[in-house]
Amino acid sequence: MSLKIHRIPAFRDNYFWLFHQDGASGATVVDPGDAEPVLRALATLGLQLDAILATHHHPDHIGGIPALSNLGQIPVYGPYSNKIPFVTHPLADGDRVEFGGLVFQVIAVPGHTLDHLAYYMSTDIDRPVVFCGDTLFAGGCGRLFEGTPQQMLESLKKIASLDSRTLIYCAHEYTQANLEFASVVEPGNTALTQRRRQVDLLRANGTPTIPTDLATELKTNPFLRCNLPEVIRSAKLRDGSTNFDASEANVFRVIRSWKDKFQPGSRPP
Template identity: 55%
Template sequence: MILVKPIPAFDDNYIWCLYDDVSHQAAVVDPGDAKVVIAALEAMNLELAALLITHHHFDHTGGINTLLALGDIPVYGPHSENIPQITQRLSHGETLSLLGLEFTTLEIPGHTLDHIALYSEQAEGGPILFCGDTLFAGGCGRVFEGNPGMMLASLNKLAALPANTRVYCAHEYTLANLAFAKAVEPGNPALLARITSDSQLRQQNRPTLPSTVAMELATNPFLRCDQPEVAASAAQQSEQACTDTTAVFAAIRGWKDNF
C-alpha cells in the first residue's frame, strides 16, 4: 500500500513523503529542507527513490542537492531553468510511473510560471493531488509571476478534478485562509463548520491536510468566484466593477494580499 506522510519543515511547510510500506521505497515532494527529510526517512526505514518538484521557490527546492548525494535519484519536475537538478522534465498531460502509481502532470502557472501539479487516480482511498503553492486549503498562492486570469484558469483545472480527490498542498496556512474566507463569505455554513473542525485539528497539533476538492469547492472563495456573495464582497473591495469571475478573483486576491 502507498501511504502519504507529512514531513513538517520551516515554520509552516509540509514536505510530502509517499512510500510503499512493503518495499520501503519513498518519493518526496518539494524537499525544501534536506535535514528533516533524511531524519524522517531514517525514522521510517525508507529508501529515497525519487524527488518530485512542483516549482522553483527555495522552500520547495533547497534540499535537492543534499538529497542527491544519497544516491542516483531521479528528479521529476517542470520545464524550468531555475531548477537545473531536474532529470525528467514534465509537460502538461505527461505521465510518470512511481511506486506503482501513475501520475498525470498538470501545468498550473500563476504563482510561478513553471508550476506543475501531479495527480493520480490509482491511490488507495481515492485520487491524490500534489499541488504545491497553487491551491491551498481554503485559499490559493500569491500571483507572483503570472496574472489573475492565468491563476484562475489553473485553479479551475484543479477544481475540475473528481470531488473526492485528496489535496496535498505545501503549507499549513488553513486557519488564516479560512479567516479570510469568512470575511469574503460570512454566510457560508459549510465554511463555518470547517473553521470549527480545522481549528480543533490545529489545537491538537494535527495537520488540516489533506483537504478534498469537494471541500474546497464548498468553502474556498478562490474557487467560488461565481457565487453571488463572493462577487458582492469583491465588488465592495474593488475600485473597478467585478463583472466576471476573473475580475472577482483579482479583487479578492488583492484583498487577501493585504488582509
C-alpha cells in the first residue's frame, strides 16, 4: 500500500497535510486552519475531501474546519474537547481510526495543549508516519501553553519510542530557528552542526524541511536529549542554581523556558 501525503503551506509558517491512498480520490486533511488553501489543493490534485483530522484546538489548526465540514457533512475527527465543538468523532489515547483504508493509532500527547493528539501509522507502508501537530517539531518542540514540563516530556518520549524511521509531519516550519537554539544548547554536537548547515541551505532556497524523521531528531533535537551530559551542563549553566536538579524533567523545563525567551543571535549561557 502506498500513502500519498501532500503539503499545504498556509499562514506564515503552517503546514496542513492532505493524505490519501495512492490511486484513491478521497483524501483526509490534517489541521486545516484555513479552508481556502485546502480547497485549492483538492482542486489542483483532483481529490475530494472525505475526512478532517485535528490534533488540537488552536485556531491555526481548526479555523477552516467549519467551512470544510459544511461542504458535504464531512466527518471531523479530533480530541474530545469542548474547545473543538465541531468534532463529530471524538478520539482518545489508544483508539484506532481508519481513513480510506489507512489505519492510524491515536496517541495522547498533552503539553502544548491538554487535548493534543498525535496520529501514527506503521502498518502496510514503507515508512511509518506520525502527524504530531505542535508537539515535536524538527529541532524543537511546542510551547507549553497548557501542560506541565513533565507532561510534555512524557509526550515527547512517546513519540521518541516509535520506530526511528518514522517520518514526522509536524505543523510548522520552525526548523531553522529551532536548530539555532539547539546549537546554543549543544555546541559540541557535530550531527547538529551538519544538520543546521543543510537546513540553512534549504531555507535559503525556500525549500521545506518537513517531514523530518525520528532518527534525525534523536540525534539533534535537544528536547529529546535532556538526559545527555552536554544538554544537562547547558541547562545547569542557564539555571545558575548551585543545587541544580539534573533530572530529565527539570532539564527539559529549563531548556523549554530558555527557548521561550531565546532571540536569534543569542550567545551560550
